[in-house]
Amino acid sequence: MPAPVRVAVVGAGGIAKACHLPALRSMAAAVEVVAVCDVDLEAARRMADDWTIPRYFTDLDQLLADQTPDLVIVSTPPSVHREPVIAALNAGAWVWCEKPPVLSLAEYDEIARHERAGGPYVSYVFQHRFGSAAQRLRELVANGALGRPLVALCNTLWYRPPGYFEVPWRGRWDTEGGGPTMGHGIHQIDLLLSLLGDWTEMVATAATLDRETETEDVSFAIVKFASGAIASVTNSLLSPREVSSLRFDFTHATVELEHVYGYHNANWRWTPSATADVAEASTWTPVEDESGSHQAQLRRLLDSYHRGERPAASGADGRRVLEFVAGLYQSAFEGRTVRRADLDSSNPFYRSMAGESPAEFADLLKPTKGDDHAQLRRPVRS
Known part of the structure; x- marks a missing residue:
């Protein structure tokens, strides 16, 4: 069995609590949630405490450098998708980003230029x-x-x-x-x-x-x-x-x-x-x-990650x-x-x-x- 995929969650709001973290918890043998990041320090701290996540950050670049996650889940509002997705891809992490993917086709294509053959890739939440x-x-x-x-x-x-x-x-x-x-x-x-x-x-x-x-x-x-x-x-x-x-x-x-x-x-x-x-x-x-749930999509995303195939x-x-x-x-x-x-x-x-x-x-x-x-x-x- 492969080692657990190290996961970081960006965005400590309602969608992460209602959908992403329960999906991750249901697959505890396959993933390890290593950190949460939010611009609101108290929100990040509360999520880390409530979900037993070992570390929390307000700076994504610091999280990426310190924790080197394999997968980054972006659950921020739509206008705050582009930057963390690109940062995570550039750090070598796969990304799972909430819908809508970004605000325009131009932004979508810009993000795609940061992917590489065999990964990292970004997939979007269409569960x-x-x-x-x-x-x-x-x-x-x-x-x-x-x-x-x-x-x-x-x-x-x-x-x-x-x-x-x-x-x-x-x-x-x-x-x-x-x-x-x-x-x-x-x-x-x-x-x-x-x-x-x-x-x-x-x-x-x-x-x-x-x-x-x-x-x-x-x-x-x-x-x-x-x-x-x-x-x-x-x-x-x-x-x-x-x-x-x-x-x-x-x-x-x-x-x-x-x-x-x-x-x-x-x-x-x-x-x-x-x-x-x-x-x-x-x-x-x-x-x-x-x-048709976050858990169903996450399981298939992890399969693609282990095979090095576009999800x-x-x-x-x-x-x-x-x-x-x-x-x-x-x-x-x-x-x-x-x-x-x-x-x-x-x-x-x-x-x-x-x-x-x-x-x-x-x-x-x-x-x-x-x-x-x-x-x-x-x-x-x-």
Whole structure:
């Protein structure tokens, strides 16, 4: 059995306590948590005490020099992903970084230049693709057992009260990179893309209907895939009955998932078509029942680490969902169809999810009030 992987946690906030540290504790034989780092000394000290972590730091460079971790988990707010990820890679450590990966495609590509063949690599937290049912569905899509993908629905309908946005970094382009599309729906979108592959074009709209935020609080997109499939994608923070749902219609089956923040096999429904092989359909549901969790992704990340192979949700595989979000925002801002091929380095939405004019985009998202209905403003393009 290989020696335990030495792990450092950067960011002593809620996501580390709720998700990362429990996942690490569940794999105590495979990992050793050697240190925690946070700019808030007391927060770092409390986490070290509460989770029996031997050392705590406020300076990441010092932690990296003193502890030489094998893996660094970055669980800071989105605007504080880039620097610690690059620092850890440059120190030779693999990285597991919370979503959204970074604030732009440009930042993502900059980080990728600090990776090296065989590692270190950085993988991003998209845990929903790692549950048993999602893994089984991916196999069935790949081997053609379900037929061609035709129609998909992807909904993240969550609720965040007005007070949620009182946290200074939330709801701002420069610190969060977007609204529910970027920070919440990105999980379901990644799961959608991991199953259906590359998208080719989309048309979208977004608006700030009710919350005090410069980003959107709701977005919609119609998306075409290279396979020929068409999907609708909805993201909202205004929905009192919360649900995360996906539906896939293949030529031989409909596969549905409904949950909120995590799933097991019971959250999935498999419905064969009238022409499907019933005997084969009985094998579609996986025997193993693993949730789409941080623990599931961490276990696979450690396997990749020991093999020296690029992990899932990394490189081009991790970048695809950021391309999707950038394309959605550009389509919503410019009121036109956007192709995935448009998102090269010359595109302003490559450098920022709000393009060149975050203030103009923020103003556009707020509907004007007419006598009978609200209308979204569109920028005038010469």
